[in-house]
Amino acid sequence: MNRPGVLLPLAVAASALLAIAAAPWALGTPWLAFVFKPLTTVLLIGHALSRGDGPPGMRRWLLAGLVASLVGDVALLWPQQGFVPGLVSFLVAHLCYLVAFTRDTPLLRAAPAAFAAYAVVAGALLAVLWPGVPGPLHVPVLAYVACLAAMAAQAAARAVRVRQPLATRAAVGGALFVGSDALLAFDRFSAPLPAASLLVLGTYWAAQWCIASSLPARSAVLSAPLSAGGAEPAPGTDRTRTAS
Numbered sequence: 001m002n003r004p005g006v007l008l009p010l011a012v013a014a015s016a017l018l019a020i021a022a023a024p025w026a027l028g029t030p031w032l033a034f035v036f037k038p039l040t041t042v043l044l045i046g047h048a049l050s051r052g053d054g055p056p057g058m059r060r061w062l063l064a065g066l067v068a069s070l071v072g073d074v075a076l077l078w079p080q081q082g083f084v085p086g087l088v089s090f091l092v093a094h095l096c097y098l099v100a101f102t103r104d105t106p107l108l109r110a111a112p113a114a115f116a117a118y119a120v121v122a123g124a125l126l127a128v129l130w131p132g133v134p135g136p137l138h139v140p141v142l143a144y145v146a147c148l149a150a151m152a153a154q155a156a157a158r159a160v161r162v163r164q165p166l167a168t169r170a171a172v173g174g175a176l177f178v179g180s181d182a183l184l185a186f187d188r189f190s191a192p193l194p195a196a197s198l199l200v201l202g203t204y205w206a207a208q209w210c211i212a213s214s215l216p217a218r219s220a221v222l223s224a225p226l227s228a229g230g231a232e233p234a235p236g237t238d239r240t241r242t243a244s
Contacts, residue, residue: 173210
């Protein structure tokens with residue numbers, strides 16, 4: 001049995017649950033969030049590091065996005081003072097993910113319908129939330145939503161073009177990220193949600209897990225040449241795109 005392959009998902013899940021349990025509606029112990037919220041994302045970074053390279057440059061950009069997300073997680077431990085730094089950190093994370101998803105799929109051209117669909121979603125969210133967004137946050141929130149929607153749309157476009165399970169996993173991650181941030185925005189700018197931390201953080205870490213897991217497993221990368229009798233892959237193929 002691949003013990004690290006079993007233990008790491010369990011560690012991520014346990015750490016995430018403890019971070020969520022810090023909320024007032026659960027255990028009401030803030031120190032749990034200060035320990036386990038960053039730890040969960042650190043474990044996700046470890047998960048990404050344990051996987052293969054994928055298309056050239058993709059792993060590097062995904063790791064950069066996860067590190068930027070970690071900075072955002074720490075900033076948002078202080079919801080008021082850290083909101084704008086956290087927003088900027090996650091904006092950078094989405095830009096990193098966007099670049100990662102262009103490593104084997106051209107931006108915009110692969111599936112324009114995906115960008116149109118996410119533009120409609122982003123416009124609807126802004127229309128609903130805009131009255132509750134303070135004036136000084138209009139520009140940062142608008143920029144953030146645009147980057148988030150572009151990232152999710154590019155992930156979906158890549159899944160349409162590449163048609164492989166790993167690319168689909170990234171697209172699911174992008175959609176979950178949109179859902180998580182929509183829940184967070186509703187809770188902050190519209191009306192408080194019951195068990196908000198469960199809804200927001202649960203979908204957030206599910207999104208990050210899907211994105212990190214869109215890199216190929218190292219075992220799949222290493223076994224690819226062996227499956228062809230040790231031969232190098234033919235021109236135009238990419239052995240790192242094997243689904244795990």
